[in-house]
Amino acid sequence: MNHFQQVNQFLKDSSFFYTIAIGMDSKYTYVSKNYDRNFEFTNGTLLGRHFSVTLHPDDIVICEQVGGQCFSEPGRLFSATLRKHDGRGGFVTTQWEMQAIFDEKEQPEGIFCIGYNITEFVDTQSRLVSANTQLNDIGFMQSHLVRKPLANIIGLSQMISEESKGEKVTQLSAMLAKSADELDQVIREISRKTDE
Structure with a gap:
């Protein structure tokens, strides 16, 4: 079992953390239950959908930049703060760490991401x-x-x-x-x- 699968197994039922993987086609190849529960608002799943459907439009470029960093320095974690749709017309603030994932032939497979909601922290800091x-x-x-x-x-x-x-x-x-x-x-x- 590779590192990516071990982490997913460990966090698959987490109520605090979101785990996702995005393939080279920019679509979700894995979404944890908690991620779907918080950001999929049509009672389906985000699996197979473009990663941008959950993001504030201004934050898409952040994902693209951090994704590029992940592939330029394999094995290193990169962080990003991203706003996600809250399903009520607003956004929550999330903090992520991302790392490139590769297949057994060392070919790029996508990006693995682990994140959590920091909205309360950001709001408290602002206050x-x-x-x-x-x-x-x-x-x-x-x-x-x-x-x-x-x-x-x-x-x-x-x-x-x-x-x-x-x-x-x-x-x-x-x-x-x-x-x-x-x-x-x-x-x-x-x-x-x-x-x-």
């Missing part, structure tokens, strides 16, 4: 990047846009306190200065946390 951008924006606003008027309030409260001779105004000015200082400390702490 983290977005959250980080938002935190940076908040940090900028706090350190530049909020702190300027707050500094003005602190300065004005000091000026009022210095210019006022009345006890009541002095007390109110001190309360204003204390509240402004407390707010300044909170903003500094928030800014520090967004810079971490």
Whole structure:
């Protein structure tokens, strides 16, 4: 049993991994149950169909390029991230490793591929990047846009306190200065946390 067949036997019932083989005619020569279950949406099989039927049109060229690499360096794995139709008008993101397969006469037979769905990972990564951008924006606003008027309030409260001779105004000015200082400390702490 060759390496390709051993891997297929091991992963044929996997719920996580997809295994496929694509022949020299660019058609599926093998598809695992999990691959058919996730990407064949007419209740048949992808076996014998052109590999591009499952792909985002822009990703076909990626497969062609990686396939060329597989044949130029036999025995080496090459990776690709590809979008596949989800059956609802959208796409899932999949990660693949591919290797050229050869027959017993060392003639090219096709490409063997093993992949899995990384959509959740990609979505989480995108949300983290977005959250980080938002935190940076908040940090900028706090350190530049909020702190300027707050500094003005602190300065004005000091000026009022210095210019006022009345006890009541002095007390109110001190309360204003204390509240402004407390707010300044909170903003500094928030800014520090967004810079971490």
